[in-house]
Amino acid sequence: MHSRPLQRSDLPELVAMSRENMSGIILSSWGEEWKDEMLLELLLDDDVSTTVLLEDGDIIAYFCVEEMDEYVFISSFQVCKGWQGRGVGTQMLETIETSSRENGMAAIELCVQSTNEKAMEFYYYRGYDLMYQNGNNLVMRKKLV
Numbered sequence: 106m107h108s109r110p111l112q113r114s115d116l117p118e119l120v121a122m123s124r125e126n127m128s129g130i131i132l133s134s135w136g137e138e139w140k141d142e143m144l145l146e147l148l149l150d151d152d153v154s155t156t157v158l159l160e161d162g163d164i165i166a167y168f169c170v171e172e173m174d175e176y177v178f179i180s181s182f183q184v185c186k187g188w189q190g191r192g193v194g195t196q197m198l199e200t201i202e203t204s205s206r207e208n209g210m211a212a213i214e215l216c217v218q219s220t221n222e223k224a225m226e227f228y229y230y231r232g233y234d235l236m237y238q239n240g241n242n243l244v245m246r247k248k249l250v
């Protein structure tokens with residue numbers, strides 16, 4: 106497995122992966138249809154840094170992070186269906202936490218949709234606490250210091 110920064114040619118695969126993972130969750134938590142363009146806007150945002158993970162040349166996962174004042178915000182975090190439950194998500198969180206600590210950041214924050222229980226548990230067991238609820242999004246945070 107190796108990782109590299111996002112390339113423009115990755116966009117269709119990343120959008121398809123997220124759509125498959127998230128469209129049901131978006132519908133059940135927000136009551137809205139999945140919109141490819143919302144993710145594309147995020148992936149093309151200059152303030153967002155996206156890392157793609159590959160295995161044998163295939164994209165299996167990716168994450169997006171943004172540096173805020175004193176914390177890092179994870180704005181997208183996806184493992185493709187066939188690779189879930191095999192430690193890839195854990196490895197991605199460790200990568201984000203290590204580089205955030207090295208950059209002197211105090212915490213990591215993220216949002217989970219209120220109906221995404223699997224992801225909520227995943228983050229909870231890795232030290233992320235629920236901070237507050239913003240509509241149907243739950244904001245979670247892990248302190249690094």
Ligand SMILES: CC(C)(COP(=O)(O)OP(=O)(O)OC[C@H]1O[C@@H](n2cnc3c(N)ncnc32)[C@H](O)[C@@H]1OP(=O)(O)O)[C@@H](O)C(=O)NCCC(=O)NCCS
Pocket residue numbers: 126127182183184185188189190191192193194195196216217218221223224226227230
């Ligand atoms: C939520 C998500 C990111 C977690 O990533 P993942 O790669 O599936 O997670 P991991 O494999 O690291 O850990 C998941 C479980 O597998 C188990 N696991 C970890 N390593 C394992 C391994 N090598 N072999 C088998 N199982 C393993 C862990 O026990 C863990 O269980 P737990 O969360 O109950 O403790 C992923 O399932 C996903 O992309 N889901 C859909 C998109 C999504 O909801 N994204 C988050 C949006 S906020």
